[in-house]
Amino acid sequence: EAEVAQSPRYKITEKSQAVAFWCDPISGHATLYWYRQILGQGPELLVQFQDESVVDDSQLPKDRFSAERLKGVDSTLKIQPAELGDSAMYLCASNSEREANEQFFGPGTRLTVL
């Protein structure tokens, strides 16, 4: 069964360091989403890609976060510098137009900033 792949699964870093997360969506899914989920809350959208183009990055803290999907397939989310408040689960999801907004999530990356 096709799945969204993410790596690493866990990341511990010190504040002010740079971190990067990788996501490979389900094959053929043109739309890719990065969400952040703080413990006890629902996921919140950071950035949405349609192929290689950004559709929505209104909630992305652009002073420290960046995201790219250069070839319209896999994607990287970067934080530089990391802050204590960035500790969260970073989730990647994808969907295809045929599936009417049904989004499928990868396993996530648990980030801890010390």
Place this chain on the structure above:
Amino acid sequence: QKEVEQNSGPLSVPEGAIASLNCTYSDRVSQSFFWYRQYSGKSPELIMSIYSNGDKEDGRFTAQLNKASQYVSLLIRDSQPSDSATYLCAVGSGNTGKLIFGQGTTLQVKP
């Protein structure tokens, strides 16, 4: 007012009972609605989607949608301890496919 609201719980039901999870949303033009199950430390798993008023059944799960009341619910029949998880309600926003999530309701099914 939050865009998607859920009671955080925990909701505790005995094994074999019906669990009823509720969600309200604020955007009247929303057209797509989803329920995700999330086990502790894991990522959300899509379990139901619903797009039109009424009921949609899939196995032990029934999703109910009432757009006039801006209300969506999930019923779990014959609840099992393995159903113990957080259930996230998500609502499609605008025409980009973006989902707005509630904070989730924690369900505990006691043997």
